[in-house]
Amino acid sequence: MKVSLFYLPSVGSRADIEAGRAGLRGDLYDQMLRELSEQARAADALGYDSISFTEHHFHVEGFELSNNPVMLDLFVAMQTERLRVGQLGIVLPAENPVRVAENIAMLDHMTGGRANAGFARGYQRRWVDTLAQQVHGVHGASPHQHDEIDAANRAAFEECFRIVKAAWTEDFLAYDGRYWKVPVEGTPWELEATARYGGGVEDGIVRSVAVVPKPVQKPHPPLFQPFASSERSIRWCAEEAVTAILPPLHPGTERRLVDLYAEVSGRAAGDGIGVLRDVVIADTDEEAWAIWADGPLFCGRNWFAPFGFDRGLADPATGDMADVTAHGLALVGSVDTVTRQLESMLERLPVSWLFAWLYIGLSPHDRILRTLEDLATKVLPRVTDASDP
Numbered sequence: 001m002k003v004s005l006f007y008l009p010s011v012g013s014r015a016d017i018e019a020g021r022a023g024l025r026g027d028l029y030d031q032m033l034r035e036l037s038e039q040a041r042a043a044d045a046l047g048y049d050s051i052s053f054t055e056h057h058f059h060v061e062g063f064e065l066s067n068n069p070v071m072l073d074l075f076v077a078m079q080t081e082r083l084r085v086g087q088l089g090i091v092l093p094a095e096n097p098v099r100v101a102e103n104i105a106m107l108d109h110m111t112g113g114r115a116n117a118g119f120a121r122g123y124q125r126r127w128v129d130t131l132a133q134q135v136h137g138v139h140g141a142s143p144h145q146h147d148e149i150d151a152a153n154r155a156a157f158e159e160c161f162r163i164v165k166a167a168w169t170e171d172f173l174a175y176d177g178r179y180w181k182v183p184v185e186g187t188p189w190e191l192e193a194t195a196r197y198g199g200g201v202e203d204g205i206v207r208s209v210a211v212v213p214k215p216v217q218k219p220h221p222p223l224f225q226p227f228a229s230s231e232r233s234i235r236w237c238a239e240e241a242v243t244a245i246l247p248p249l250h251p252g253t254e255r256r257l258v259d260l261y262a263e264v265s266g267r268a269a270g271d272g273i274g275v276l277r278d279v280v281i282a283d284t285d286e287e288a289w290a291i292w293a294d295g296p297l298f299c300g301r302n303w304f305a306p307f308g309f310d311r312g313l314a315d316p317a318t319g320d321m322a323d324v325t326a327h328g329l330a331l332v333g334s335v336d337t338v339t340r341q342l343e344s345m346l347e348r349l350p351v352s353w354l355f356a357w358l359y360i361g362l363s364p365h366d367r368i369l370r371t372l373e374d375l376a377t378k379v380l381p382r383v384t385d386a387s388d389p
Contacts, residue, residue, distance in 0.1 A: 001346070003354045003380065003389040004050040005043055005372075006088060006276060007072075008064040009036060010361040014298050017362075022062030028361070029065060033075070035365045039358070040076040042369055043083055046376040048389045050084035050116055051076055052224075052355065055091050057127035062361075063303045070103045077111040086116025088226040088245065088355070092160035093122050093138045093153050094131035097180065098211055100160070101167035105215045113216040118224035119164075119242075121157045123307060132156070135179050143229065143308045155179075158236070167211035168220040172200050174208040183209050226355075227276055229253075229312050231260060238264035238272065245274040245355055248329040249312040250322045254349055274353030275345070278330045280363065281374040285333040292332045295362030331356075335378045342383050 010017070011028040022028055040051055053069035066072060073085035085107070090100055108115040121141060122128040128140030141153040159177045166173050175182040187206040194201055200208040215221055225237050227247040237244035238261045246254055254275075262269040278296045282288035304310070313322045313329075324330045328345025331338045342354075356375065358368050376389050 001352060001354055002049040003356060003375070004052055004084075004086070004274075005039075005048060006355045006357045007036065007051065007053050007066070007360055008056075009053070009066055009072075010063050010299065010359065011065050012062050012361050014294055014362060017062040021060050023060040023065055028062070032065070032361055035360055035368075036072075036076070037079055038365070039360065039368055039372065040080055040083060042372050044080035046372060046389065048083060048372075048376065050086055052086040052088040052116065052118060054088055054226075055120070056124060057131065061303075063299060070107055073107055073115065074110060077107075077114060082114075084114045084116055085111060086221075086224065087118040088224060089118030089120035091120050091122035091128060091131075092164075093135065093156040094128050095160065097160040097163035098167060098182065101164045101211050102213075104164075104221060105168065105211075105213050108215040108217060108221055109213055115215070115217070115221045116224060117164075117221040118226060119157070119161060120226055121153050128153075138179070144311050154232075161240070165220065168215055172208035172210050183207070224274070228257070231257070234260050235264050237261065241265070241272070243272050243274055243353060245276055245353065247276050247309060247312060248324060250315050251327045251329075251348060253312060253316060258349060258351070268350075270350030271352055273351045274355055275349070275351050276355045276357055277328070277345075278332060279338070279356040279358065279371060279375060280332045280367070281335060281338050281371040281379070282367065283334065285337050288333045288337075291363055291367055292330070296357070296359045299359060299362055335374055338375070339379050339382050342379060346383065 009032055011032045012022040016022045016028060043051060053066045053072045054064055055066060055069050056064040057067045059065055069087035077085045104115055104117050123140050123142050125140035132138045135156055137152045138156045139149050141150040156179050159179050163175050163180060173182055183206040188204055189201050189206045190204045200206060200210060223242040224245060225242050226245045228234055228237055228244040229247055229249060234244055234257045244261060246257060258269055258273050261273055265272055280288045280292045282291060328341040331341050380389050
C-alpha cells in the first residue's frame with residue numbers, strides 16, 4: 001500500500017476561521033506556505049509516496065485555499081527530491097482541457113517525471129457555476145446528486161478527460177465534442193513555417209493541433225479521481241484505469257464499491273482503489289481526540305457535512321450512520337491505537353492507497369510533523385502490506 005498526503009489546504013487555526021474571513025489574511029496564507037514547505041520536506045525524507053492538493057476558489061472562509069493545485073505541486077517539488085506531486089483534483093468541467101494537459105505535462109518535465117494527475121467533477125456551485133459559465137449547461141453537482149445538472153456535469157467531465165488523454169498521447173489532436181471543438185472549424189492558417197516544419201494544416205485550414213510538450217511519463221502520468229462514492233463513478237474509473245479514491249463510507253458501501261471495481265477492471269480486489277482518512281497521532285488517545293475535535297472534526301461538521309459528504313456513512317439498508325471511530329474510518333489515537341485501526345481497515349478492505357488527510361492550519365504544525373514521523377516509522381512498519389509509505 002502506498003501512502004499519499006492530502007492537503008486542502010486551509011489557512012489559520014479554528015480560532016482564526018471563527019474570527020471570520022480568514023481567507024483575506026495574507027499573513028495566514030504565508031504561514032500555511034511555510035508550514036507546508038517544512039511538512040513536505042519531512043515527508044520526502046520519511047519516504048512518503050506523494051502529496052496532493054484540492055482545487056477550490058473564492059474561499060474567504062479560510063477552508064480549502066487551493067485555487068491552483070499545479071502551482072502548489074511545483075512549489076513542493078522544487079523543495080523535495082523524490083516526493084511525487086498531484087492534484088485531487090483539477091475540476092475538469094470548469095477548466096480548459098487543453099490547458100490542463102499542457103500544465104500537467106509541464107509539471108511532469110519540471111519535476112523530472114514526478115507528476116500525478118487527478119481529476120474531479122466539482123460540487124461547489126458558488127465557484128463551479130462562475131468558472132464554468134462559458135460551458136453551456138454545466139454547474140457544480142453535489143455529492144449523491146442525480147438529475148440533469150449532475151448529468152451535464154458528468155458529460156463535461158468525461159469529455160474533458162478524453163481530450164486531456166488524447167492531448168498527451170496523440171501527436172496531433174482533433175476533437176469534435178458537445179462542449180469542445182479542437183480546433184475550431186474553419187480556422188485559417190497559411191504560415192509557411194508550419195508547412196515546412198509543423199503539421200495539422202490542410203488547404204490553409206487548421207485540421208488538428210499538436211498539444212506540447214508531452215509528459216515525461218508514458219503514456220501519461222498516473223491517474224486518480226477523488227472522491228468516488230457512486231457505482232457510476234467506480235465503473236468509469238475501472239474502465240479508464242483510473243485509481244478511484246473513496247471518502248469515508250459505510251463499511252458495506254466501501255466493500256461493494258471495491259468489489260465492483262475489481263469486477264469491471266478484472267483486477268484483484270483493492271487494486272486501483274485508494275481511501276481517504278483523517279490521520280492524527282499523539283502520545284495518548286485523549287490528546288489525539290482533542291486535536292481531531294478542534295480541527296478536522298470542526299472542519300468536517302461546519303464545511304463538508306452541509307455539502308452532503310456525511311450521507312455516505314449511512315447504512316444503505318437501515319439508514320443508520322456508521323461510527324467513524326470503528327473499522328478504521330478515521331485513524332486517530334496513539335501509535336498503538338492507530339496501528340490497530342489501520343490493521344482493522346486493511347483486514348476488511350484491501351486497498352492500494354491510503355490518502356492521509358492532515359488538515360494543515362487546523363491542526364498544529366508540530367503535531368502534523370510528529371504524525372508524519374510516527375505514521376512512517378512506527379505505524380506502517382507494524383501493519384501487514386503497509387510497510388512502504
